[in-house]
Each structure stands twice: as structure tokens, then as C-alpha cells.
Amino acid sequence: MSSQRGNVSRTRAQRHQNAQVFRNDKYDTSAQRKKINTKLHEGLCQHCKEVLEWRVKFNKYKPLTQPKKCVKCLQKTVKDSYHIICKPCACELALCAKCGKREEIVIPIQTSLEKTENEPSKNEQTGNNRRSGFEDDNEQNLSDMEDENEDLDLLVKQHKTERTGI
Known part of the structure; x- marks a missing residue:
């Protein structure tokens, strides 16, 4: 068993393997899905960018319906999902707009x-x-x-x- 204590290695291969790659636009061909798929994630560190790309790829990304409050300026100016800092604050302070850490920004705003x-x-x-x-x-x-x-x-x-x- 894989949950058995001390059992580090598996003895068999993975039971179910996908024959085809998951496509998030296979059944959903709406304009909103196309917009989500083409969205450029800017002002983020490498880790946060990869997280958001994973969410888009596997149909887990949900866009915001209303602007959110920025944690730096306390204004309702955050318009991107999963972000906590608005773009002007993130630019000015050189922070990642999602996690708020001072990491290297992959794609500047x-x-x-x-x-x-x-x-x-x-x-x-x-x-x-x-x-x-x-x-x-x-x-x-x-x-x-x-x-x-x-x-x-x-x-x-x-x-x-x-x-x-x-």
C-alpha cells in the first residue's frame, strides 16, 4: 500500500494513464474562455505565474466580477483574479502582484x-x-x-x- 508506514517505493506503475491531454476549450468555446486563455499574466514572480498558468490550463481560473481591495493602498483597484496588490502599487514597490513578495518579476507590467x-x-x-x-x-x-x-x-x-x- 502507498500509505503504509515506511513504504517509500511503489512496486507497480500508475494504474490509470490519460491517453489524451486535457483541453480546457474542448466543450467551452465561449468568448470568456478565449479571453482567459489569451490573458497575459504580468507583474508576477515565476512561481505565481506558473500557478496561474496551471489554473488556466486545467479550467480552474475564475475571473473577478468586481474589483478587489489592494492591500497596499486600500483602494478597490485590483482587477485581476488571485492578485492582492494593484498594478500601480506593484510597479511602484517592485512586488509580485499575487504573493506580495519582493521576487524577480518575470514579465514586467x-x-x-x-x-x-x-x-x-x-x-x-x-x-x-x-x-x-x-x-x-x-x-x-x-x-x-x-x-x-x-x-x-x-x-x-x-x-x-x-x-x-x-
Whole structure:
């Protein structure tokens, strides 16, 4: 028996083995499931990122319906499931947004904005822009990203003033 005291090794192989890998979108093809599967887990340490990826993979991830209270600023600004710290606080304090520990952050929170800004400049350097409409789209995307960066900066400033009470 495996629960027998002192019995360290098994004498037989695993009885039931899956022939196919579990797929969380086999029967659930809703928009919410697709959104959960494509979600990027940013601002987390390696362990917490793996935990959330496991939850998504095996259909255990449940999204939040209402924002949760941040443990640092005590505002209802946490919009991601299983997180305890909001994104501005996690960025400012360099903490994992899920466990709250000062670990190495695998994917920083603003990398998605930086990647989209860098991609158009690479295309301009290599000369891959052959259509004039493509260049206009890149310029529009850049201006949209700059607007989002400004909005994010304003949000961080407002968040800091709410925390300090000034």
C-alpha cells in the first residue's frame, strides 16, 4: 500500500494513464474562455505565474466580477483574479502582484506597451514598409500607445496622491 508506514517505493506503475491531454476549450468555446486563455499574466514572480498558468490550463481560473481591495493602498483597484496588490502599487514597490513578495518579476507590467512601440521602429530601419497605408497605421498605433502611456502616468500619479492623501 502507498500509505503504509515506511513504504517509500511503489512496486507497480500508475494504474490509470490519460491517453489524451486535457483541453480546457474542448466543450467551452465561449468568448470568456478565449479571453482567459489569451490573458497575459504580468507583474508576477515565476512561481505565481506558473500557478496561474496551471489554473488556466486545467479550467480552474475564475475571473473577478468586481474589483478587489489592494492591500497596499486600500483602494478597490485590483482587477485581476488571485492578485492582492494593484498594478500601480506593484510597479511602484517592485512586488509580485499575487504573493506580495519582493521576487524577480518575470514579465514586467509595461512590457506590452514597450514592445508595440519598438516594433514600428524596427520596420522603418529594415525598410519593410512598402505600402503607404501600412506606414499610416504604424503612426496611428504609435500615437495611440503614447496616449495610453500618458494615461498610465496620470493613473500612477493619481494613485500616489490618493495613497499619500496630498
